[in-house]
Amino acid sequence: MLIRNTWYVAAWSSEVAQDELFARTLLNVPVVLWRDTNGSITAFEDRCCHRGAPLSKGRLEGDRLRCMYHGLLFDTAGRCVEIPGQDRIPPQAQVRNFPIVEKHKWIWIWMGEAHLADPALIPDTHWQDDPQWRSLEGYTYYTTNYLLIADNLLDLAHLPYIHPTTLGGDEAYAACIPQVEKLANGVRVTRWGEGINPAPFVQKVKNYSGLVDRWNIYDFLLPSIFLMDSGMQPTGHDAKLGNRFDAAEFRSTQALTPETDESTHYFFSQPHNFAIDDPNVTKAIHDQVIKAFEEDSDMIHAQDKMLKLTSDFKMIPIGADAALSYFRWLVAKTYKAEQESKVPVKVQEV
Amino acid sequence: MLIRNTWYVAAWSSEVAQDELFARTLLNVPVVLWRDTNGSITAFEDRCCHRGAPLSKGRLEGDRLRCMYHGLLFDTAGRCVEIPGQDRIPPQAQVRNFPIVEKHKWIWIWMGEAHLADPALIPDTHWQDDPQWRSLEGYTYYTTNYLLIADNLLDLAHLPYIHPTTLGGDEAYAACIPQVEKLANGVRVTRWGEGINPAPFVQKVKNYSGLVDRWNIYDFLLPSIFLMDSGMQPTGHDAKLGNRFDAAEFRSTQALTPETDESTHYFFSQPHNFAIDDPNVTKAIHDQVIKAFEEDSDMIHAQDKMLKLTSDFKMIPIGADAALSYFRWLVAKTYKAEQESKVPVKVQEV
């Protein structure tokens, strides 16, 4: 159930260097990306239109890419401009060229119909390169469907159970009832815990002496983008009214991009706006997030294995599933609409 | 072709410790077992009813088990008794609880309809903890269907060919015609070799100076339980009439439990009633059996690979197949009857 007409994160900007070919499979389609002499990113289907050989094993010649199997040469638009031993180039000899936008350290790609690729649809993630915020670049990889990971992010009741020594801590936080708002392209979740113990990963850098108020307010947007305002501060300072006092604030920014139906690229950062001149704090926060994400990964891969053993397992919904149930319904609806209206995706006219 | 309404061996008693969660897949269903504070075994389906997370990654709280994904808590019957942040527990929030009987060092489980689980149906294996017998606990694992292993046990003509230096020895034994009796729930095989060379594994501990009479008399019972009275003694002492003289007697006890359609748990022991005060003898016998089972495993995995290469291989039956042919027919008949009468297995009412 992979939605195609939407922006996906293909890579961190730093992953694609000048004059190097970077290969990554996205939505079952192999893609090759490179940064041209002007610094712009080009993305092709990583299969030469001739015999399907990977262009990522090809050779850049200026801004043109030569397939190193039989020597076909392609311009930046994906048009074949040279076939050794042949004068006439057939017009259908071209490779698919994907719309790309590079913004706030992420390279976004549009895998669907190119004329629908509106850059205005890309969600804001400016914290990733805003001078008031600090973060490091995270990437991990799952051998599961992306929706199992989305489920995890849509129910933070798991924090104290899966992450007792990192993101979680106080089991009381699991019992806080989140507010769930349906959005046209996602869901907004607001979870407040008041007068609870601080989360261990914050405590490592803030060292609060007493109880805190904690919030996790996030939008989870199609196809699978997680943007969260979260934090905590000493209780008794009207956090809920927007008053910030000795707060630890974060803008967790996460994107899931299906590699295949059963594997997922996971890009993430944890921008913070305190102690921004202390790289040790940034590193400590990032390391804690990585540790927590390994905890999630252990559980989700184990869950996936359980679910794949038989096809007849029935899940029993509980109250905390409101957000994930709505999101899964939204994915299914969007996917269905896309399938029904679908004009077969063709090589772009160039 | 996995029969469900029958007792299977789930584990050796020693595998399931107090207050530890033990995970094992049986008949394609993940199962978690633990020994409670009274020493009793509980077995749940190893999938939380909420989202299928493995309960074997959960936390025991007294005799209750908490799922460590979103914190649901289950009592010993499998009923959910706590959902963080939710007062009402839906009645269908329960995990499947399997009937368990622990007996003579084996933990037996019933994977079918619980109301049919009659402990009286469990075959006798008292030699495993009878003070007159000695044995060690064996376990091995196959990546094949259990029936290929059953075939092996149902035709002991293989002993001299696969096990020339362990269980087998004299090729004359392969030519002895076994007597095969059909039982309602299995098959009884009686094989006598008279005046033949002793088997090497026995010779290692008995050191007979001449020829022996050898017998292998066993029941192979549904689903796949092998219970054998076997032994040998110097020839010329009326062994066949039941007279025992300087005999090496065994009660080989084996159980095959499908993990999945194409993998199998294999539990075994080789109780003996001579030299019972010499642990070296017990160890030597056990080690020889392990070596022999590795020989079987090599052949059966190789056979499995051959059979899986193409689907059109036709087997040519020979006379020695009488027992395995009947047993395979019995499995198919039992399986078919179970499928036809089948009420879909539901979560037990508790």
Next chain:
Amino acid sequence: MLIRNTWYVAAWSSEVAQDELFARTLLNVPVVLWRDTNGSITAFEDRCCHRGAPLSKGRLEGDRLRCMYHGLLFDTAGRCVEIPGQDRIPPQAQVRNFPIVEKHKWIWIWMGEAHLADPALIPDTHWQDDPQWRSLEGYTYYTTNYLLIADNLLDLAHLPYIHPTTLGGDEAYAACIPQVEKLANGVRVTRWGEGINPAPFVQKVKNYSGLVDRWNIYDFLLPSIFLMDSGMQPTGHDAKLGNRFDAAEFRSTQALTPETDESTHYFFSQPHNFAIDDPNVTKAIHDQVIKAFEEDSDMIHAQDKMLKLTSDFKMIPIGADAALSYFRWLVAKTYKAEQESKVPVKVQEV
């Protein structure tokens, strides 16, 4: 799409020793080969007719082969001649015996209907043991369909791109238009490059001081046999008219034999007729070919991975595909004819 009524290379002669069982899967069928006391090769289906156990784990008794699972004994024709404990041998108790011809260091096998196996159909590869030529024995293995490898051999435009430092060298050679002739059982390709740089692998042993004329003239025959007259010599000596002057001549001899639908055995040699008394030259040529074949293997396995990601990839044909298009058409036609006329392959009457 595996053609059965044709000769395949099963092994190098040197792979099958006297009195040893050699197992190899060919066209999805497991085969066991051995050299009998007279030096002749016998090949059986590597599954005992009884329960499919591999005969390659059996025991040779003179020129007869005993299955070491339950002891059945087979004569050279594949007839069962002994079943332990049974007097009457059922006539259908026999294993399939494949026609074999050993010639010029290769063991050829016929996997189809035995009465069609005409040794005269075996292509000539006498360079492999002709005293005027020297070569070493090559073998490699692919986890791809054999046709992807055939494609590679049918379009040598890839030489300069995949093999810049071994077989290839001058990119001008890719632009030389080959002549393609349709044969009843294959295709003949003639490629001339005149006044180009010598290929690096030849340069390593010939050290030409100037430009050369280069030719690659080969038959690619069903099922997948590549026989090439190739070479180069200093330009300006009428190479194209057949005049040889300081030439480096080769008879590249290659055979693809499907192991399964998605894996392939690859046998090859590179006979040369110059410097035949210098084993270092033979070794250097062979090593360069091995290196080049690793380069092909990298590309073809990568291509295979790309193609398997989705089923909807459409290839755009170019002019250089003439030979491979014809060959693929010929394979499809031959396969279809074989399927339509097919009498189910039965155990041979013996």
